[in-house]
Amino acid sequence: MVKKTAFEGSVEYWQVLDESGKADKKLETKLDDAELKRMYGHMVLCRLFDRKAVSLQRQGRMYTYAPLEGQEASQVGAMHALAQEDVVFPTYRDHGSYLVRGAPLENLFEYWMGYEEGLKMPAGVNVFPLSITVGNHLPMAAGMAWSMKLRKRPLMSMVCFGDGATSEGDFHEAFNFSSVHKTPLVLLCQNNHWAISVPLKKQMASETVAQKALSYGAWGVQVDGNDVLAVYSAVKEARRRALAGDGPSLVECLTYRMSMHTTADDPKKYRSDAEVDEWKKRDPLARFEAYLASRKLWTPQYKADVEADATARIEAAVKTAEAFSAQPEAMFDFVFEKRPPSLQAQRDAFVKGE
Ligand SMILES: Cc1ncc(C[n+]2csc(CCOP(=O)(O)OP(=O)(O)O)c2C)c(N)n1
Ligand SMILES: [Mg+2]
Known part of the structure; x- marks a missing residue:
């Protein structure tokens, strides 16, 4: 007699834009030009905000900061797939998520300059205060999703976390609860391959993060996290499932932390330049620019204009934050x-x- 396995399953890998920015015509996302340009504007804002924050810290004008460079597509793509009334639970590295949701730039600078008040968001941003504690916001996001279900609101809750957070009990408790109760939760894992100095291989024995969804009877997908359109499509699908009553989904964005863990860290102590150089070739911004150029939406002059606009906003926000009275x-x-x-x-x- 043939022995049947009790369970079979697999997860897909999604990529819409290849490393040169060429779109897979079968998967190409139907977004209009204005939305594509908005996404690009947000990615540029993320990168320039991030570089300014690191520079301020180096000048002694800001405290310890966790850079997001390299993860712009994961954060921007995911946030663009949400409704503004959905609720987001970010980590200490999700500045991009805050920015897309409409958090005032000065608030983020104020927070990282040491003022808790910075995290008090205006109404309608719908982002919870970021979690410094690894993983402890997952049960909170699960509770929010449950409340949305109980109140029959056509909304979802999203929780953002890293590869390291999947080793925490909170990840499993939140996921299990949400799948048993079929709540509208989307778990967005930015797998940037490192948890401070711990490489992914020492973090987990499974091949992907996404496959962990299968053990909770949920949908999981692994996407190229440096491809903003792949992330967008995956989160859109996860949201569709959440609102249809299908329960939680896990979207694993394969990406890379190009910079240090925080400004208090020196990554040269534990990882090779060769590894970083490999990931430089997959830069999420350069890839999206190539795609936009192929659609005649991008020129070097357009880039300069978008950057000038972002820089002006950032400089004004720094001024406001530095004038903040404690x-x-x-x-x-x-x-x-x-x-x-x-x-x-x-x-x-x-x-x-x-
Ligand atoms: C509960 C808890 N344990 C340990 C820490 C210290 N710590 C801060 S960030 C971090 C690594 C997290 O890695 P990952 O989840 O992959 O996120 P990333 O920093 O790579 O974005 C650790 C261990 C913490 N903040 N909270
Ligand atoms: Mg990580």
Whole structure:
């Protein structure tokens, strides 16, 4: 008798733009020119924001910062596939996600300059305060998705995290709960191949992150995370499933952290220049530019104009952030809607200078 396996499954790998920016005609995303240009504008904004932040830190004008360079397509592609009312739970590296959702640039600079107030978002941005703690925002995002289901809202919750976070219990608990209750959660893993100095091979024994979805009875897909159109398509499909009541999905974006873990890290201590050079060839911005040029939407002059516009916005935001006046007593705010008496007493003592 032939022994049947109890379970069979596989995950797909999606790529729309190859490394030279040529589109696979069968998979090419139907986006109009204006939307493609908006995506490009956001990717440029991400990169220039990031470089400015690193520069400010190096000048002693900002504290420790986690650069996103290399991950622009994963963040921008994913956010463009969401509705503005969907809710996003980011990490410390998801500045791009904040920017696409409409977070004021000065808020992000203020936060990284040490002011918690920076994370207080205007209404409608719908992004939770970023999680520095690896993985602990996954159960929160699962709770949000559950509440959306219970309240019958046609919305979804997205949680962004890295490859390292998949080793945390929180990842598995959130995923299991969400698939049992079929909640509209999309798990966006930016697999940038490193968790500080721990390489992917030492992080997990499975071949892909995406296949972990199968053990939760969910849909999982691995995409080229440096291909903004592939990420967009995958998240659109995950969102469609979420709203159709099919439960959570896992989108693994294969990408690379081109820079250091944070400005307190020196990646040369643990990874080779050759590896970084390999990934330079897959730069998400250059690839998208080549695609846009093939559609007659991009010229070097257009790039210069988009960059000039982003730079002006960034410089204005830095000025605003540097003029921000600190309110140290704010450290007692924002956790509780109504301060408990013990915290109130501490705040009173602090204000009196006791
Ligand atoms: C619970 C917890 N453990 C450890 C840390 C220290 N830490 C900060 S970032 C990080 C690596 C996370 O790697 P990954 O999830 O791949 O995200 P990436 O930084 O690559 O974007 C670790 C271990 C932390 N912040 N929280
Ligand atoms: Mg990582």
